[in-house]
Amino acid sequence: MAPQTDAQGRFRLSEQNFDLVVLGGGSGGYAAALRAVQLGLTVALVEKDKLGGTCLHRGCIPTKALLHAAEVADNSRESAKFGVRSTFEGIDVPAVTKYRESIVASKFKGLQGLVKARGITVVEGEGRLVAANAVQVGDQRLVGKNVVLATGSYSRSLPGLEIGGRVITSEQALELDFVPQKVAVLGGGVIGVEFASVWKSFGAEVTIIEALPHLVPNEEEVISKHLERAFRKRGIDYKLGVRFQGVTQHDDGVVVTLENGETVEAELLLVAVGRGPVTQNLGYEEAGVTIDRGFVITDERLQTSVPGVYAVGDIVPGLQLAHRGFQQGIFVAEEIAGLNPIVVEDVNVPKVTYCEPEVASVGYTEARAAEKFGADKVSSYEYNLAGNGKSHILETSGIIKVVRVEDGPVVGVHMIGARVGELIGEAQLAVNWEAYPEDIAPLIHAHPTQNEALGEAFLKLAGKPLHAL
Incomplete structure (x- = not known):
């Protein structure tokens, strides 16, 4: 869009009006935009780099592609023990890179198509909050009835430790x-x-x-x-x-x-x-948004100190996870639309670490549960994956630990072992729905699956263990 001038030849900004202006096209930002248009709002989405942000291009997706390549390398080395003959000849880094980049490119293309199909106005360039209801991008001024800040995070260093070289x-x-x-x-x-x-x-x-x-x-x-x-x-x-x-x-x-x-x-x-919030030199404080150590401070409804301005994702204190950003983006869109969505506390957000073996958890640790509910009110059980048939087949070791309130609900599930990240869905439902082990124990877990290990833990806590003492 060409710069506009007034009758005296003075430069003036072009201005567009929307129901919602989202600053940042990463996980939290594009989730807010997608949900908002579903709810009938007009949306402008500002992104200076690529839609999808850190998670899609420099974080979650490419690193998990590397981790899968690493798993394949390990399987190749160890194939003889399963009766499969193969020779491991090393890592072809250009081929790994091609594989990784192909996955990112495919997901990026899909996201671009989705955003276009939903009718979201994407504005490319670096945005700056210039008023409580306005974001400026170059010579464009985007005015919104509401604004969502979703500018993400960067890789931190330590004081005096400069990044560069090796x-x-x-x-x-x-x-x-x-x-x-x-x-x-x-x-x-x-x-x-x-x-x-x-x-x-x-x-x-x-x-x-x-x-x-x-x-x-x-x-x-x-x-x-x-x-x-x-x-x-x-x-x-x-x-x-x-x-x-x-x-x-x-x-x-x-x-x-x-x-x-x-x-x-x-x-x-x-x-x-760790990662730090990207909030400097974006006009947040000048517009009245409260910042603490770089993070945007919000209430439990994710509204900042400025009415009508919300924040989501890594710039909000707490867990820095893409799926937390997704959830917060959806939450804010529904909040703006008047749907009064349910608040999900950070402690009830599932976490997965994709190393070998994987680590997955949701809810309170036993120590934190004891602090909250009282040490005499909390019990736990650790199920060893050595007793699980599928884990034995996969040759993985590990445990599943379930924490509950005595005569009360499951408040935490903590797991380590191959592929336990795929078990976190049931675990987070149990924790977020405040299910009792006695409620879950009668449910059937398919055999032989690793998911059975969760079932065994719930059976034990319900007082009727099957493959455990």
């Missing part, structure tokens, strides 16, 4: 055209353990450095300990409870120094210490 983030890790021989991973959370898992399967030596006492420290402690044992068995090294002090780069690699005096030598250092 010090990389997950975005650069995805684009590597080689398999490093030796990698140090700073951070034992979700991103760190997933990349560690991929690189180990691809043949690299890996050392994880985590300041807290356990890997995936936000999970149930027994799950973290199982993951640590599994990684040790796979040959993934880790250093827990130690802090990073500095890194020196040289021609052949890096030397990472820890506060306890230890050093770790590697070809690359992956910095995986």
Whole structure:
């Protein structure tokens, strides 16, 4: 659209009006836009890069493609034990990249088609909140009855630790055209353990450095300990409870120094210490939106301090998960449309870490449940996957831990083992519907499936165990 001028030749902005203007086309933003048009609202969706955001292009989807390639590599190496003859000859990185990019391209094309078919006005460019009801993109002013802020997140670093050269983030890790021989991973959370898992399967030596006492420290402690044992068995090294002090780069690699005096030598250092909100220089504070440490503060209905301005996704304090963003986007669209949607607390959002073995959870850990309901009011049961036929076939080990309130509902489910991410659907229904184990125990779980393990845990808590003492 060409710039417009008034009678005196002065530049003026073109202006368009919508029911809803969404700033950011990632998971939360496009979900809000799609649901809003379903509800009869006119929508403008502003995106400076590509629709789908970090999750589709630099996060969830491409990393899970890498993890699947890693699983195939492991299966190839281990095929003889199943009576299948094969030869593992290494990783063809260009072919892996082609596979990964083809999946992203296909999903991107589908999303573009969906947004177009729904009649959403997509505005390309960097948007800025210039008033409580207006977003400016270049010479365009988009005025909305409501505005949704959904500008996503970026890979954090540590103070004094500059990204560059052999010090990389997950975005650069995805684009590597080689398999490093030796990698140090700073951070034992979700991103760190997933990349560690991929690189180990691809043949690299890996050392994880985590300041807290356990890997995936936000999970149930027994799950973290199982993951640590599994990684040790796979040959993934880790250093827990130690802090990073500095890194020196040289021609052949890096030397990472820890506060306890230890050093770790590697070809690359992956910095995986979490993600920060993208909120600076976008006009939020100038428009009156309250910001705390970079995050947008909202009420439980996701409205900011400015009436009519909402925020969703990674810029809102809490879990930084694409599916949380989807849910929040849908929630806000329905809130604006007057449907009074149900609030889903962060504790009841399912989480999956796609390393080998997988980790999945929803609800309270036993420790948090004890704090909330009282230690004498909480009980739990751990079902070992060694007793599950399908898990035995898959040669995976792990556990399923279910936490309940005594004579009350299931309040937490925590799992580790191959493919347990696919079990989280039933678990999150049990937790969110506040189901009692006695309600679930009579339901039939197909045999032989890993899903039976959940059924066995519910049977035990209901007082009628089958394949457990």
